[in-house]
Amino acid sequence: MNSRIGYPSPGGIQMHLSIILPAKNESAGLQKVLPGLRDRFPEAEVIVVDDGSTDDTAEVARAHGAHVVGTPYSMGNGAAIKRGARAASGEILVFMDADGQHDPALIPRLLEKLDEGYDMVVGARDGAGQANAGRGLANAFYNRLSSWMTGHRIADLTSGFRVARAERFRQFLHLLPNGFSYPTTSTMAFFRSAYPVAYVPIPVAARIGKSHIKPVRDGLRFLLIIFRIATLYSPLKLFAPVGSAFFLLGAGYYAFTFATQHRFTNMSALLFSAAVIVFLIGLISEQITSLTYQAVRGERRSSDGPTA
Structure with a gap:
């Protein structure tokens, strides 16, 4: 034995x-x-x-x-x-x-x-x-x-x-x-x-x-867990809502300034730009995440054997 x-x-x-x-x-x-x-x-x-x-x-x-x-x-x-x-x-x-x-x-x-x-x-x-x-x-x-x-x-x-x-x-x-x-x-x-x-x-x-565990130092580290959760599983589930929030803020601010000042402001442009950037970062992160696990999926298929 x-x-x-x-x-x-x-x-x-x-x-x-x-x-x-x-x-x-x-x-x-x-x-x-x-x-x-x-x-x-x-x-x-x-x-x-x-x-x-x-x-x-x-x-x-x-x-x-x-x-x-x-x-x-x-x-x-x-x-x-x-x-x-x-x-x-x-x-x-x-x-x-x-x-x-x-x-x-x-x-x-x-x-x-x-x-x-x-x-x-x-x-x-x-x-x-x-x-x-x-x-x-x-x-x-x-x-x-x-x-x-x-x-x-x-x-x-x-x-x-x-x-x-x-x-x-x-x-x-x-x-x-x-x-x-x-x-x-x-x-x-x-x-x-x-x-x-x-x-x-x-x-x-x-x-x-x-x-x-040190409350201040490790408290900040644990905040990074939130981003690790997103990047390890499905980044778009985090980045897409954040990007949508920036877009809605930009649209709302633009509607307000157009109604009161009849113009498109720099702040609206900044919010719209942030929405696009955040969404694109999420999209790229999603692709990187898929590539990270591609090898793991290949190893799993080989270990499970051929399928009928």
Whole structure:
């Protein structure tokens, strides 16, 4: 038996399981999480990606039998995810935080859902699982926006607790950012490539140790998630309404100035120009997005085999 066989599916097929934990100064959290993982998945491959920690994160991970992938300096949460996915040998990848928020006992719930034919299953937090009210509101907005973009209900766009088929996930490593928005990017990439995604409600515990999220710096970064959602899925769904808004403003302002001053003003010309430019940017972005996923679609057709 392969030492990395970690989970029997309901159909009786043994799945090779790799559990990946990005960690930066998370020695306290790992002391809680790793024993739980070993108790429930003794044969799974456990990978701790030490993202330039200055504490004994790597030593704690090795002491609990985890394979440590280290970096000489911090590269970011997304970079750690990419390094862990490249190092993993399992057919199924499990991603979870090393700070104690995610309970290893919940992993079977995600795996059982994966066996229903999904390519990715995400643990969806409720309002109580958000770090604070501000982040809860921001995540609710991201969920609604992404649901509108994809046409599918997205219960938790930014959850880092998820399982995915390794073959599918690795197709999008080049798209993943090095920062904190890897969950957003991977989710939208799966939807864009017609890989089915499911959500399973999960409780989330309070983290152990200090959060690495900085409200001002990362708040601005999370605003960029909105644009990543658009550019990763369907840019015209964002740019077309914005361009239409500029056009309507220009038309309205022109009607007002024509009625009051009987002339066409520079402001109307500027608004009309902005409408055209925004629409053209969206059109170009749409073409770039299609080209980005063209290779992925080709890989999927070849892996699925010839059709009758």
